[in-house]
Amino acid sequence: MSPEQQAATAVNPVTEAGRMAPKNYDAVLLASFGGPEGQEDVIPFLRNVTRGRGIPDERLEEVSHHYRANGGISPINQQNRELKAALEAELLARGIELPVLWGNRNWAPYIPETLQGAYDAGHRRVLMLTTSAYSCYSSCRQYREDIGMALTETGLDGKLEVDKVRQYFDHPGFVEPFVEGTAAGLAEVRAKLAAAGTPDAPIHILFATHSIPTRDAEAAGRSEGEPREFEEGSAYVAQHLANAAAVIERVQGESGLTAPWSLVYQSRSGAPHVPWLEPDINDAIEDLGGQGVKGIVIVPLGFVSDHMEVVWDLDTEAMETCANLGLAATRVPTPGTHRKFVDGLVDLICERTVANNISDRPAVTDLGPWYDVCRPGCCANFRGEKPTIAGADTTVGTGHDPYPSGTSGETAQL
Numbered sequence: 306m307s308p309e310q311q312a313a314t315a316v317n318p319v320t321e322a323g324r325m326a327p328k329n330y331d332a333v334l335l336a337s338f339g340g341p342e343g344q345e346d347v348i349p350f351l352r353n354v355t356r357g358r359g360i361p362d363e364r365l366e367e368v369s370h371h372y373r374a375n376g377g378i379s380p381i382n383q384q385n386r387e388l389k390a391a392l393e394a395e396l397l398a399r400g401i402e403l404p405v406l407w408g409n410r411n412w413a414p415y416i417p418e419t420l421q422g423a424y425d426a427g428h429r430r431v432l433m434l435t436t437s438a439y440s441c442y443s444s445c446r447q448y449r450e451d452i453g454m455a456l457t458e459t460g461l462d463g464k465l466e467v468d469k470v471r472q473y474f475d476h477p478g479f480v481e482p483f484v485e486g487t488a489a490g491l492a493e494v495r496a497k498l499a500a501a502g503t504p505d506a507p508i509h510i511l512f513a514t515h516s517i518p519t520r521d522a523e524a525a526g527r528s529e530g531e532p533r534e535f536e537e538g539s540a541y542v543a544q545h546l547a548n549a550a551a552v553i554e555r556v557q558g559e560s561g562l563t564a565p566w567s568l569v570y571q572s573r574s575g576a577p578h579v580p581w582l583e584p585d586i587n588d589a590i591e592d593l594g595g596q597g598v599k600g601i602v603i604v605p606l607g608f609v610s611d612h613m614e615v616v617w618d619l620d621t622e623a624m625e626t627c628a629n630l631g632l633a634a635t636r637v638p639t640p641g642t643h644r645k646f647v648d649g650l651v652d653l654i655c656e657r658t659v660a661n662n663i664s665d666r667p668a669v670t671d672l673g674p675w676y677d678v679c680r681p682g683c684c685a686n687f688r689g690e691k692p693t694i695a696g697a698d699t700t701v702g703t704g705h706d707p708y709p710s711g712t713s714g715e716t717a718q719l
């Protein structure tokens with residue numbers, strides 16, 4: 306460990322394994338992407354999303370139609386209101402007194418306003434839970450930066466402590482809804498093929514996730530100077546592959562159903578000359594059709610709720626590709642507010658809290674359980690470093706942690 310890292314762990318109660326000792330949090334922050342709630346919101350929302358990200362205007366124009374076709378409304382905000390209510394209900398049922406606050410990256414309620422409101426209401430120690438399960442810049446570091454910048458902007462750095470729940474891609478609460486959905490999806494497509502008089506026709510399972518630039522994929526979940534190697538050179542890809550294999554194994558074990566599978570990508574953005582993860586789901590469907598596959602089960606393994614990227618890119622576009630090729634197809638639900646997912650998220654909160662602490666940290670792949678505190682340099686932002694929380698090398702949020710290393714914070718005063 307470098308002297309800098311040693312200094313960082315001396316002020317952060319973080320163990321070697323990237324764990325943070327349980328604390329007495331006084332609020333949970335449900336942090337999400339945000340989405341437009343009417344036609345007049347579409348363009349301002351897209352500007353917020355793409356600020357400084359080098360997305361061509363043609364792509365924005367195209368994406369605006371996805372929202373416009375839905376009345377200018379993204380389903381994501383309502384889904385988060387429902388998730389917030391479900392989390393509150395489960396916390397209450399377990400007798401845990403933690404309010405759930407909600408803040409978004411790209412639309413109201415915005416994260417800085419939520420944090421200011423939290424502070425004004427007397428909260429001092431907040432645990433952030435995001436609606437992103439995997440490791441990459443967009444799904445992990447960007448949220449850490451959003452908090453880092455919000456604390457700096459509001460002048461709350463050093464006054465309000467914010468930590469983050471680990472990336473939960475392989476938590477059973479996230480995975481099990483996909484297991485149920487995939488088993489049901491396989492049965493459904495098999496039944497459709499049987500009804501068409503081809504009961505034994507081949508089916509293929511496509512695990513779908515968001516494409517990201519290959520440079521971001523390579524930097525995902527990677528610590529500076531760390532020897533850990535990931536499949537296909539990317540923690541983002543490796544996490545999806547391992548999770549898909551875990552889903553397949555469980556589906557077979559529980560239902561006896563199985564089919565060949567592959568990991569595919571969707572929602573590619575950015576300039577055409579910049580390489581992003583491939584293959585695109587629509588290209589994959591065409592290839593499979595050409596190889597004689599007759600049924601497709603789409604599992605949106607990269608996503609937490611049935612938001613626009615799911616209802617447009619999968620339910621509209623990918624399903625249309627299947628229909629054009631005469632393939633029987635279905636799209637499996639995302640975890641959304643599935644009982645097991647909500648329970649799992651509350652378990653993840655309990656991993657971090659002194660009251661109702663859960664010391665067992667389940668993970669269905671051998672990549673996890675992922676880190677509570679990101680290692681130095683993890684998921685690099687190639688456009689320049691920003692203040693971040695929840696990293697071993699960060700200087701905001703927990704950088705001002707008043708607890709000595711390894712203590713629970715139970716008796717500490719703020």
Ligand SMILES: CC1=C(CCC(=O)O)c2cc3nc(cc4[nH]c(cc5[nH]c(cc1n2)c(C)c5CCC(=O)O)c(CCC(=O)O)c4C)C(CCC(=O)O)=C3C
Binds near residue numbers: 358436438441516609
């Ligand atoms: C990995 C990942 C997730 C999964 C993790 C997670 O769930 O968070 C995700 C989710 C989402 N992405 C969403 C929407 C958009 N993403 C965009 C652009 C981008 N996404 C990227 C990555 C991801 N995105 C990237 C690398 C870009 C390029 C710009 C940049 O480098 O930052 C754009 C701009 C237009 C375009 O280029 O498509 C939009 C509108 C919505 C909201 C949907 C709704 O409204 O219901 C959600 C949940």
Ligand SMILES: [Fe+2]
Binds near residue numbers: 515
């Ligand atoms: Fe996105």
